[in-house]
Amino acid sequence: MKVGFVGLGTMGRPMAGNLLKAGFALRVYNRTIFKTESLVAAGAERVDSPSEVARAADVTITMLSDSPDVKEVILRDDGILAGARRGSVIVDMSTISPLVTREIASTCEANGVDFLDAPVTGGQSGAIAGTLSILVGGRQCVLERVRPVLEAMGNKITLMGPTGSGQIAKLCNQVVCGLNILAVCEGLALARASGIDLELLLDAISEGAASSWMLTNLAPKIVAEDWSPGFRIALQEKDLRLALQWAAENGAPLVATALAGQLFSAAKTLGWADEGTQALSKVVLAMGGR
Amino acid sequence: MKVGFVGLGTMGRPMAGNLLKAGFALRVYNRTIFKTESLVAAGAERVDSPSEVARAADVTITMLSDSPDVKEVILRDDGILAGARRGSVIVDMSTISPLVTREIASTCEANGVDFLDAPVTGGQSGAIAGTLSILVGGRQCVLERVRPVLEAMGNKITLMGPTGSGQIAKLCNQVVCGLNILAVCEGLALARASGIDLELLLDAISEGAASSWMLTNLAPKIVAEDWSPGFRIALQEKDLRLALQWAAENGAPLVATALAGQLFSAAKTLGWADEGTQALSKVVLAMGGR
Numbered sequence: 001m002k003v004g005f006v007g008l009g010t011m012g013r014p015m016a017g018n019l020l021k022a023g024f025a026l027r028v029y030n031r032t033i034f035k036t037e038s039l040v041a042a043g044a045e046r047v048d049s050p051s052e053v054a055r056a057a058d059v060t061i062t063m064l065s066d067s068p069d070v071k072e073v074i075l076r077d078d079g080i081l082a083g084a085r086r087g088s089v090i091v092d093m094s095t096i097s098p099l100v101t102r103e104i105a106s107t108c109e110a111n112g113v114d115f116l117d118a119p120v121t122g123g124q125s126g127a128i129a130g131t132l133s134i135l136v137g138g139r140q141c142v143l144e145r146v147r148p149v150l151e152a153m154g155n156k157i158t159l160m161g162p163t164g165s166g167q168i169a170k171l172c173n174q175v176v177c178g179l180n181i182l183a184v185c186e187g188l189a190l191a192r193a194s195g196i197d198l199e200l201l202l203d204a205i206s207e208g209a210a211s212s213w214m215l216t217n218l219a220p221k222i223v224a225e226d227w228s229p230g231f232r233i234a235l236q237e238k239d240l241r242l243a244l245q246w247a248a249e250n251g252a253p254l255v256a257t258a259l260a261g262q263l264f265s266a267a268k269t270l271g272w273a274d275e276g277t278q279a280l281s282k283v284v285l286a287m288g289g290r
Numbered sequence: 291m292k293v294g295f296v297g298l299g300t301m302g303r304p305m306a307g308n309l310l311k312a313g314f315a316l317r318v319y320n321r322t323i324f325k326t327e328s329l330v331a332a333g334a335e336r337v338d339s340p341s342e343v344a345r346a347a348d349v350t351i352t353m354l355s356d357s358p359d360v361k362e363v364i365l366r367d368d369g370i371l372a373g374a375r376r377g378s379v380i381v382d383m384s385t386i387s388p389l390v391t392r393e394i395a396s397t398c399e400a401n402g403v404d405f406l407d408a409p410v411t412g413g414q415s416g417a418i419a420g421t422l423s424i425l426v427g428g429r430q431c432v433l434e435r436v437r438p439v440l441e442a443m444g445n446k447i448t449l450m451g452p453t454g455s456g457q458i459a460k461l462c463n464q465v466v467c468g469l470n471i472l473a474v475c476e477g478l479a480l481a482r483a484s485g486i487d488l489e490l491l492l493d494a495i496s497e498g499a500a501s502s503w504m505l506t507n508l509a510p511k512i513v514a515e516d517w518s519p520g521f522r523i524a525l526q527e528k529d530l531r532l533a534l535q536w537a538a539e540n541g542a543p544l545v546a547t548a549l550a551g552q553l554f555s556a557a558k559t560l561g562w563a564d565e566g567t568q569a570l571s572k573v574v575l576a577m578g579g580r
Contacts, residue, residue: 098484121498133498158494160486169491172481176500179473179546186544187466190533193542194388194458196450201459204448208411208423209521210466212502231499243480252483253577254476255553256469259546287543 003149004028004053004060005044006073006080007094008035010229011120012063014127015093015153020044022152029053050074051083059089059146066238067096074104086112089146093134095119095174095235097242098164099249101137105163114142117163119170120154123231131155135173137166171246174239178260178277180214181236185281188222193288198223218278229276236277237264292317293439294343294350295334296363296370297384298325300519301410302353304417305383305443310334312442319343340364341373349379349436356528357386364394376402379436383424385409385464385525387532388454389539391427395453404432407453409460410444413521421445425463427456461536464529468550468567470504471526475571478512483578488513508568519566526567527554 001024005016008030016039019026026044029052030036036046047053050073054060060080064070070092074080080090090108092101092115105115116138126132132154136143143150143159150157160169187210191201202219205211218230240261247254263283270286272279291314295306298320306329309316316334319342320326326336337343340363344350350370354360360382364370370380380398382391382405395405406428416422422444426433433440433449440447450459477500481491492509495501508520530551537544553573560576562569 121495121500123499126498133494135494156494156497158490160490160494165486168484168486169481169494172477172484172486172491173495173498173500175480176473176477176495176502176505179476180470180500180502182546183466183469183473186469186547187462189542190465190537190540190544190547191459191462193537193540194462196455196458196462200448200450201462204423204425204446204450204459205411205463205466207446208416208463209413209503209507210411210463210470212466212470212504213499214502215466217499247480247483250480250483251578252479254480254574255577256472256546256549257476257480259549263545284544287545288541 004057007063018130049078050080051078054080054083062092064094067100084113089114098167117166135166135169171243185284189284222281227275227279234273294347297353308420339368340370341368344370344373352382354384357390374403379404388457407456425456425459461533475574479574512571517565517569524563
């Protein structure tokens with residue numbers, strides 16, 4: 001099966017690398033050319049536009065930052081849809097708006113090209129290890145055609161429902177993630193303000209009812225004042241914004257998510273957009289003058 | 291070593307049971323007498339006042355609901371301190387105010403009785419299994435004298451610092467717990483409003499960055515609309531109130547914890563005080579008319 005890949009950032013590059021390892025013929029395109037180099041060295045073919053990526057492909061994958069990027073790279077004049085042959089499949093693995101997803105999907109389908117939304121959880125480490133959890137929206141029969149491709153990148157593939165359902169499930173995931181890291185930030189802020197030893201505290205509570213992936217993986221970074229990403233503040237802020245828009249469309253007031261969204265927005269304002277989500281801790285501490 | 295125990299509720303009764311199993315001579319007192327029956331049948335001696343519990347004890351343990359209860363049962367005329375011999379130790383394992391803890395401790399110490407705060411995490415299941423994490427505040431030498439008693443109830447004992455530090459650490463834990471369950475409630479509310487299959491969602495996200503003890507243990511209860519406690523809404527509300535009071539005293543504004551506290555307070559107002567903390571979900575859903 002021939003695969004095209006557009007968007008070779010933190011996530012996309014290792015995901016594309018796993019496709020090569022699994023033996024798929026791979027064509028890649030990235031706006032920033034140097035990000036294609038390691039893949040070209042490993043056997044990928046680099047082309048000069050998204051339409052060329054799609055030209056020979058059975059499946060074309062996008063892994064980009066936000067809704068406008070995905071819409072443009074698929075629908076523009078030299079975009080993926082312009083090159084895609086009838087009967088091929090476009091799989092968007094970015095995290096974007098469910099509404100924009102449905103718009104893109106119906107344009108693709110009107111042109112005889114199938115579409116799946118398939119955002120992922122598991123972060124860069126999951127992308128590298130090929131252990132992503134892939135949340136799919138679309139038709140079962142289309143999923144079955146691309147399943148071998150997805151299995152090269154993830155070890156859990158769940159069809160959540162019709163088009164957009166993968167994105168909706170991802171936004172639910174991001175609501176939980178955003179509030180779980182905020183929980184860690186406030187718990188540690190209280191400990192710090194009280195003069196409690198943070199490492200002792202983490203050791204004492206990290207296996208009980210307070211435990212979480214965020215507590216295990218990001219609390220030690222907060223204690224060490226290591227703000228390197230993992231998952232960037234800017235992306236978490238975008239995801240909560242999408243979740244809140246979608247929640248508003250569906251009559252689900254999410255008061256804590258709204259607050260968390262504002263705090264991630266503050267983190268951006270304060271200049272920490274490209275730091276890891278654990279940098280939210282600095283916003284919480286700043287409110288106490290720390 | 292002779293041990294006294296006051297407060298035989300959901301947590302206290304199995305903890306006292308584990309002391310009996312470990313071979314400690316046990317005297318118990320509880321305001322509601324029938325709660326002592328299973329322990330008396332297992333070999334405990336029931337007496338009629340907290341002072342009598344303490345009379346022969348090397349260590350007297352309290353496990354009660356809130357600061358006023360603990361203060362009264364230790365300091366009142368026929369309270370624990372009135373019966374405790376000089377050189378014995380009072381260990382309060384309730385979750386109460388760090389400030390009240392320090393008041394009680396200094397009154398005890400002025401009367402020649404040592405004091406430790408030693409609240410626990412691990413819930414009723416940990417109390418039954420003897421696998422509690424015990425967060426201790428006080429002096430190391432006092433802890434060493436009572437360590438065998440604590441080891442009969444918990445498998446992780448951490449000296450967090452001077453008197454009150456156990457309570458402070460517990461409040462940090464409760465901040466994380468309160469926000470983690472709120473995270474689950476909002477994530478599931480968004481999924482429900484969107485028509486996403488909740489069980490599929492939990493299966494897809496429960497091992498990734500959204501994972502938490504709350505997601506694993508309480509999200510399935512929310513999906514099943516099972517509001518039975520675990521840990522009661524009323525106690526989580528009280529713990530967040532204590533955390534916010536302590537945070538205010540220490541110049542640590544905790545905006546999300548304050549919001550969570552209000553939502554738990556709403557759950558009490560709506561009549562769900564004695565349900566499990568997962569009943570917070572009903573408050574979140576109510577805001578969307580569900």
